[in-house]
Amino acid sequence: MKKIALNFSRIFVGVLFIFSGLIKANDPLGFGYKLQEYFEVFHMPFLSGMATGIAILLCVFEIVLGALLLFGFWSKKVTGGLLAVIIFFTFLTFVSAAFKVVTSCGCFGDAIPLTPWQSFSKDLVLLVLIVYLFIHHDLIKPVTQNPKVQQGLFAFVTLASTLFGIFTYCTLPVLDFLPYKVGANLPELMKIPEGEKGDEYAIMYKMQNKKTGEKKTMSDKDYLKTEIWKDDSWEIVGDPDKVLVKKGYEPKIKDLLIADASGTDYTKELIENPYYNLIIVAYNLKDVNEKAIAELNALALNAAQQFNIRTVLLTSNSASDADLFSKRMKLFAEVFYGDAVPLKSMVRSNPGVLLLKNGVVVNKWHYNTVPSFDKLADQYFSK
Template sequence: MRKIATNFSRIFVGVLFIFSGLIKANDPLGFGYKLQEYFDVFHMSFLGGMATGIAILLCVLEIVLGALLLFGFWSKKVTGGLLAIIVFFTFLTFVSAAFKVVTSCGCFGDAIPLTPWQSFSKDLVLLVLIIYLFINRASIKPVTNNSKVQQGLFALVTLASLGFGIFTYSTLPVLDFLPYKVGANLPQLMKIPEGAKGDEYAIMYKMSNKKTGEKKVMSDKDYLKTEIWKDENWEIVGNPDKVLVKKGYEPKIKDLVINDASGTDYTKELIENPFYNLIIVAYNLDETNENAVAKLNALALNAAQQYNIRTVLLTSSSAQRADAFSKNMKLFAEVFYADAVPLKSMVRSSPGVLLLKNGVVVNKWHYHTVPSFDKLSEEYFSK
């Protein structure tokens, strides 16, 4: 019975750690954004610049420990490492859930979004299983006792997982779980379907009885239903609170608003353009690759001259910073502004490029992989 329980725990924990590591390594920049949230919460913002590098290393650690557990190699060190990691993450998810400081832990990236309490529950289960494995680590048998084979497999898994993380960071996620993925119809994803209910809120009144000093809190519905307002002894104290009672339908894209420097809304005009248009995304102009922007600027000029294709640059930087950047780079593309959150979701690259037509994401590229103007013409513009 102990052998069955140990093998089950070993396989379950090993597979889950590998899966979790691979999902996050598929999008290390996104995982890095999540780590920056935690760094800010724990007043460790000085680590923000290293967030993506730390993200890749954490992914490698998860994958390697999961694989070594499945292989049964070095059971004492591996179970000890897993225990240290799960204790740390259980503490982290508890803090996130209890104090509502981070709304999603990022455990499985954007593929399987979990609430903080779901993440904490998952970590508790893993904690129990890993403690059991640590106690019974002597019964974990390796698939081979050949030390050279063990070291070779360890090196292979480490290099493969590290290479995968670097590859996806340098290109784009192999699997895109974000709403701006290729083929997505952005206007449709921004709409609330007809008949769908929005969020339901209750107005909560703080009541006080002038005669008895009794205090109570009641909703606006109960306030009217009980007709407490007819009793002169009861009075409303302070300002009422608006409380979410029931979550309604939420569009997949709910926070994209594109403005020009004067604040005019251009979202509909840019997103629903019936012709090909190029969107260059550089959410922070201070951190974007200027050489890549220069190449994209030349591409935009050719596209406009030969095919009358509109190119815009979206950023969350200030208008003053964008104006200085535009003049310095001699930008041909028009500059518009949006919040950093949707821009980070559009494309995991700075700069990154989206090719839109009639609101649909036809394709998207990391600045390392943007095709030449001739290839874009052949595949898209000239058709």
């Protein structure tokens, strides 16, 4: 029974760590965004600039530890490392759940979103299994005793996982779990399907009796039903609160709003354009790759002149900053504005490009992989 329990724990923990590391390494920029949230919570904003690099290193660490556990190499050091990692992650997920500071831990990236309490429960189970492995590490047998083979496998897993993280950072995720993936119909993903209900909210009033000083809180429905408003001895104190009563259907895209500098909503016009249109996403103009912007600007000009293709640039910067940037870079593309969160989800690149037609994401590219104008014309525009 001890052998069965040990093998089960070793395989379960090893596979889960490899899976978790690979899923996050598939989208290191997204994992980096999640780390930035934690850095803000723990008042360490100075680490935000290194978030993506730290994200890749953490992914490599998870994958390597998981693989070494399955190989059975250096069992005491590996189980000790796993124990240190899981204690740290358990602490983070508890803080997220108890204090509601980070709504999703990002344990499995965007592939399997977990609530903070679900993440904490998962980590507790892993903690128990890893403690068991650590106590009985001397019973873990390596698949080979040859030191050179052990070192070779260790080097291979480390190198492969590092290169994978760098590759996905310099291109795009191999598997896109975000709502703006290729083939997605954006207008449909923004709707609540027929028959489904959205979130239900109640307006809560703080009431106080002028004569007795008694205080109570009641919903807008109870306020009207009891007709307390007719009683002059009761008054509303402070501003009412909007409270979620019942969680309803949540569209996959719920926070996309594209506006011009004056605040006019252009979301529908832009994403439902029946013709090809290029969307350049540069959520942060201060850190954007300006060489890529210049190349995309030339591409946009050619697309407009030869095929009347509309190109817009989306950013979360202020209108004044964007205007200065546009003049300095002599941008041909129209500039529109959106919140940083959906812009980061559109494409993991700054800048990145989406090709839309009739609300559907036809294709998307990291700035390192954008095809030449001739290739775009041959494959899309001239057809």
